[in-house]
Amino acid sequence: MGLLFGLHGPHCLEILQSAVNGDFVPVRRPYMVSRESLVKLFESCRRGKCLSQLHSVTIRAGLTDDILVASKLAELYSKYTSFHNACKVFAEIPQRSGHVWSSILRCYLEEKRYKEILLIFTHMFPNQKPDACATRVALQACAETKAFGLGKTIHGFVKKKSNFSSNLFIGACLIKMYSKFGEMDDALCVFREYSNPDKVLWTAAIAGCKLNGAPAMAIELFARMVRTKEVGVVPDSITLSSVVSACTQTSDLRSGRSVHGYMIRTGMDYDGLSLSNSLLSLYGKTGSARSAAKLFEKMEAKDVISWGSMVACYAHHGNALEALDLFDDMVAKGIELNAVVLISALQACEATCDVERGRRIHKLAVREGLEFDILVATALIDMYMSCCVPDDAIQVFNRMSEIDAVCFSALLHGCVRNGRAYKSLVVFRDMLANDFRPDVFDAVKVLTACSEVGVLQQTSCVHGFTLKGSLSNDPHIIVSLIESYSKCGSLGDAIVVFEHKIDRDVVTWSSMVAAYGLHGKGLEALELFRQMIEHSSVTPNDVSFVSILSACSHAGLVRQGIDIYNLMVKDYKLQPNTKHYAIVVDLLGRAGELDKAMAFIAQMPGPVDANVWGALLNACRIYHNTEMGEFVAKKLLESDPCEVSHYILLSSMYAADKNWVDAAQVRNKVRHKELKVVSGQSVVEIRDRICTFVANDRSHQDFVQIHEMLTLLEEKMVYNDTHQFNYHA
Incomplete structure (x- = not known):
């Protein structure tokens, strides 16, 4: 019964039954198996067991030397049993025609034995000229093995065979081969040799252009293909996927929408998952989240690529929360996760600073065995760092094997x-x-x-x-x-x-001006700023004015600083920002012009930034203006109630005025609000080694010796009423 399974037709059944039962005698029996009947039986075969019995019939019929029968038998062995069995059949064929060699090569192609294909193909020439099928297989093998020289040689052979040069399938193989070699000029030259290219040739040329970084040419070829009037030249899903990918490469949303419109008009808008995924990728990478979402909802079938494209679209274009919700939905539905989806979800956590969700995704990565995928691990490091938990990021890094x-x-x-x-x-x-x-x-x-x-x-x-x-x-x-x-x-x-x-740009000039200012060299900073304006082609920007104003403030150059501010506003027509305002207030405050600083703040447009109030509060502390300081502190804490440095500044002002009660109350507020004070630290470099010291730190290994030295230094220093330290040798 095993023999009968997979065979079709009553006549074939009778012939095969008589042959298998041993009743077959080529001349004397009525049901003699002819060559044509056996070939039909081969075509009806669907299982390996039937095939072995058919092979037995072939031997009894004396047709094992028949080229057509033997090649058909070998092809079926390769398809339904093993490549090794097919090779044994080929080895028993005494005289191999072009058809037999083509069958051999096709079997090798199915097994992806590209080098053996080329070896067999080169050995065919002395005794047998390859036919069109063998040539196509050899060209595919050249493309896969990057055998550029042999591919060019085969192309030359094709040109000599006039019947081959018009073969559209060979033309498509040549275009694909040159495309894989990166030789698009040669590929397009082959394409132009065909006056009436078919769908396969058009698709090969479009895909080749997309593959070789010429997406604009791919889009142009597609437009020409659509305009052609040749019968049967209609883009299929492969053609459309290639041109949509080309639109994605160039971020050409307009052309991509046109292609999508063509698909809808021709009833191909959901023709295959791969095509739908290409459209999703286009809309996602061009930021068209609404179009991507509509397409995603209409897709009946979705795979991990579909979900991943949609999550990435949301994550990369300002919809991080939607990305995370969609990712959660994906996990709930049991969709298989891959590295791309995990990375997009982690980037969404990074954008929202949602470390808890990030940790859950980290656990999923561990579950899927993707924690140490180098791209996923890098995304985890970025996420943890952006969420201000560097210790977790360092742990991920330390566990990585690669x-x-x-x-x-x-x-x-x-x-x-x-x-x-x-x-x-x-x-x-x-x-x-x-x-x-x-x-x-x-x-x-x-x-x-x-x-x-x-x-x-x-x-x-x-x-x-x-x-x-x-x-x-x-x-x-x-x-x-x-x-x-x-x-x-x-x-x-x-x-x-x-x-x-x-060749100094405005940033370089501004940095050097800031460097002078940092070292208290306000006059040198002003001179360099003058050189930039008068002797270079650089026009100062808002950062340049921040640098020079800071330099004037550090050096106490009040008049020059005000002149610079007026120069910025009146001559260069630059709109001051909070940094400029804060520096001017600091400039006036350092000079003791507290009333002028307050008047300057009063005429500022819009809400006053905390940095501006902070600069004035510091000046009030220096000049013991507690009344103004309390007013400024109130404004400052209204604008930024969680910044601990503001409370410390207010407490210092009270302490400088010997108002210990209010100073203590402010510090109690800091403890009550559980605000963290950043410990002060200092650094010294000893013998190429960096040593750090943190305020109130008793964990240093040389703690005792350090404090003994500090005590000795304190005994040699006298703190006088002018707030200056005098060192007594």
Whole structure:
């Protein structure tokens, strides 16, 4: 009965039954199995067991040497049993025609044995010229193995065979081959040789252009294809997927909508999941969340790519909460998660600073075995750093078995962003030790860390790295070096960096002005600002004026500072922001012009920022104007009630006025509100080693010796009424 299963037709059944029962005698029996009948039986075969019995019939019929029968038999063995059995049948064929060789090559193609295909194909030429089918298979193998030379040779053979040169299937294979080689000029040259290309040729050319970074050409070819009047040349789902992907590459939403409109008009708008996913990707990457959502709702079938595209669309275009809700829905429905979906969901958590949801997604990543996927792990580091839990990010990094430069960069940037300057320097060192090359942005971040630490030696080392890595001429590096050197106390090194930069932009000029101001050199800052205005093509911007106003404030240059402010407003027509207002108030406050500072605030447009009130409160503290200080403090705490430094400033004002009761009440408020006070710390560098000291810290290993030395120093210092320390040797 096993023989009968998979065979169709009463005549075939009778013939096969007589043959299997042993009643078959080629000449004497009425049901002699002819070559044509056996081929029909082969076509009806659907199972391996039937095939082995058919093979037996073939042997009894004496047709094993028949080329057509043998090749059909081999093809069926390859399809329903094993490639090895097919090869055994091929080996028994004494004389192999072009058809037999083509069958052999097709079997090898199904097994993806591309190198063997090319070896067999090259051995065919001495005895047998390949037919069109064998040529197509060989061209596909050339494309897969990047055998460019052999592919060109086969193309030459095709041109010599006049009947091949008009074969559209061979043309499509040539276009695909050249596309995979990255030779789109040759691919399009082949395409133009066909005066009436069919759908397959058009699709191959469009897909090739998309693959090789020519999406605009792909869109143009599609437009020409749609306009053609040839019968049967109608784009299918593969063509449409390629052109939609091309629109995505160029962010050409208008063309993408036109393609979608064509699909709707021709009834192909939901023709296959792959095509729908391509449209989702287009709308998602171009920020058309509404169109993507409508399409997503109408899709009857959805896979993880569909869900992932929609989550990414929301996450990357300002709809982080919707992205997380959709992700939760996806998890509830039991949709399989992949790395892409997890990364998009983590980015949504990063945008909303929702660390709890981020931790839940982290657990899902662990469950799916994707925690240590390098892209997922990097997204976890970014998420934890953005949610201000750097310890969790560091733990993820430390557990990773495979680390790349992007992981190091994520950890480095996150440490700087979260005030872990020392840790970021360690990460930078480890990055170099692991032979990863930091880029410009990594160097800028580590220079920022050096500025925060205030260690000159570290800045010099990073400067050396930028020189060695040919990064020192980058404008971002120049600005960061100037800032870092100046904050580490070496104004001279900052000046050297500035003077070596020939084509200075406005940011470079502004950074050097700020460096002078930081060191109290207001007159030098004013002179440099004058040079920028009069002797360069640079026009100062709002940042430039922040730098020069700060320099005037630090140096107590009140009149010059007011002149600069008027220059900004009247001559350069720049609208002041809260930073400018705060500096002017600070400038007047440092000079003791508290009434003028209050009048200046009164004429400011809009609500007054906390920084402005803070600058005036500090001036009230310095000049013991408690009455004004209390009014300013009230305004300050109304605008920013959770900033602990404001309470400390108010308490210091009361303490300076010896009003200990009110000072204590303010500090009690800080404790009652559970506001955290950032401990002060200092840094020294001893023998290339950074040592930090935190206020009230008793955990330092040299705590006793340090305090003994401090006590000794205090005995040699006298604090007088002018708030100046005199050192007695």
